[in-house]
Amino acid sequence: MIDSNSILNHINEYIQRIEYHKYPSSLYEPIKYVLSLGGKRIRPQLMLMAYNLYRDDIDTIMPNACALEMFHNFTLLHDDLMDNADMRRGNPTVHVKWHQNAAILSGDTMLLLAYNMFIETLSRYEIQAFQRACNTFCEATLAVSEGQQYDIDFETRLDVTEDEYIEMIRLKTSVLLACALKIGAELASASVDDAQNLYDFGEKIGLAFQLQDDLLDVYGDPSVFGKKIGGDILCNKKTYMLINALQLASNTDKELLLHWINKKQFNPEDKIASVTTIYDTVGIRNLCKSKIEYYFEEAINSLSKVGVSEDKKLGLKEFAYKLLNREK
């Protein structure tokens, strides 16, 4: 068993050493920039940890793990362009630092490099194992696109249900975490059941993780959270919080909520304070917390079914625990 800190270092070293064609540098500079901004490297870590449940030679799957990280960073790059976001991880986004077309084309190139990195490992694995892992990878990339499309579609809707929202974040966030774990298991030639249980573990952790994000946006500690509190409220993002508040608030509070949603000009602090008060009244904080706990327990339940000794699972359990007790 390799500890999670040394896995993270390993990943960062691998990413730094990826060799790109030298030219055109205008294509590759934005890619290197995006990957140099860091991040938690959750997806490759999960893949390596799942693989490590069965095998020790984690260097073998390093390209597959980093392909997932490359893909994830591609989605951030294009999402930031679509959302017109200026900053990512405390630095200007690619379309701000370079140009919109650099964001499009370098992003496209990251997507295809992710696939290329993954495919190029074909000869490393037993062919059936590789084929399964490939299918899982293909499923993941498509799910993320679909999730992002739902997210866009929800912007102009006020009647998004909780179920629709959970399905959206499942596609946009959870499937990639779930697939990271499943691919790790598949490439290690683990049993189909183990691969599926690890998928389920990742899926539920992903849902809990995203709900945690919604919660922190309202109730996080501004000195730790890393972004400004209330961002979701200001742009009327259909989060778990807002969807449930629209559902559960008294008529008066619902009217006030709609008033803020439709208001074009306002003092940001006033809107955040007023909406948060409604959330407090409805008790959204605890509702969200118990949903997070529910998914966390489901996740641990799936992990318990994975057919390896309990001590081997400690790393994943601890990782999930840390992820959900984060403040940023």
Add this chain to the structure above:
Amino acid sequence: MIDSNSILNHINEYIQRIEYHKYPSSLYEPIKYVLSLGGKRIRPQLMLMAYNLYRDDIDTIMPNACALEMFHNFTLLHDDLMDNADMRRGNPTVHVKWHQNAAILSGDTMLLLAYNMFIETLSRYEIQAFQRACNTFCEATLAVSEGQQYDIDFETRLDVTEDEYIEMIRLKTSVLLACALKIGAELASASVDDAQNLYDFGEKIGLAFQLQDDLLDVYGDPSVFGKKIGGDILCNKKTYMLINALQLASNTDKELLLHWINKKQFNPEDKIASVTTIYDTVGIRNLCKSKIEYYFEEAINSLSKVGVSEDKKLGLKEFAYKLLNREK
């Protein structure tokens, strides 16, 4: 041997029958739209014809062939967005008909669907053949990105050399045609030499094809060409024509050319007429024509080295001939 018309029908039927997830329809509608606009389907045709030199079961590689067409249409979709082009094949482009974000996200999805379609055929082939074809596919997608980046970089340069230009169109256009042929040969388990000779054939045809495009933009028959004559001249595109005119024109003509390039406000017809006169004086038309002929001969030379009977090659020869005697 299957004739080229029936191959084209086959491709169009296959593309029409591609099954997408039903939702979110906002993601898949633009994709269906783009693929419904037609086009010459050159790349899948080339792949099927190359495969058909060795095998008759062309249905086997239909997903691989159409993956290339999907990829090609993805590049058109994103290029149109980057170029801010309103029309494609006589219809509004996706960012005009829907929204910029639809063009980005549906385009991304076409790219990953292209890969998914290709990868999902893994079990159909002898594994080494598939691996070679995969590598060729990965090479092609990256080359197109790099070619597009050079094309963008050249927009703000006046010192682009002919060699640089040829390398740009090789990456942006030729490699994909070359790879289409090579993949067809590889998936048919043809010899490495045959695959390479077919690649070289496609590469040279691609160069000739792009130079033909440059030529038609100036000297095409407006009633046949499909787009307006002179589009490249109006936007100072660094084509084979302009690069050579800047190189070969007399000092007076070169000054006049630079005057038109730098002029912000002008009557389009005046600019086209004046630049065309300079091209006429320099004799760019014949220069370009002989370059096209040179590449065409090189292509035929490579085809002649392919180790199948001459009558089997007639289809490809005829296809190349038609492609280069097109008026649109």
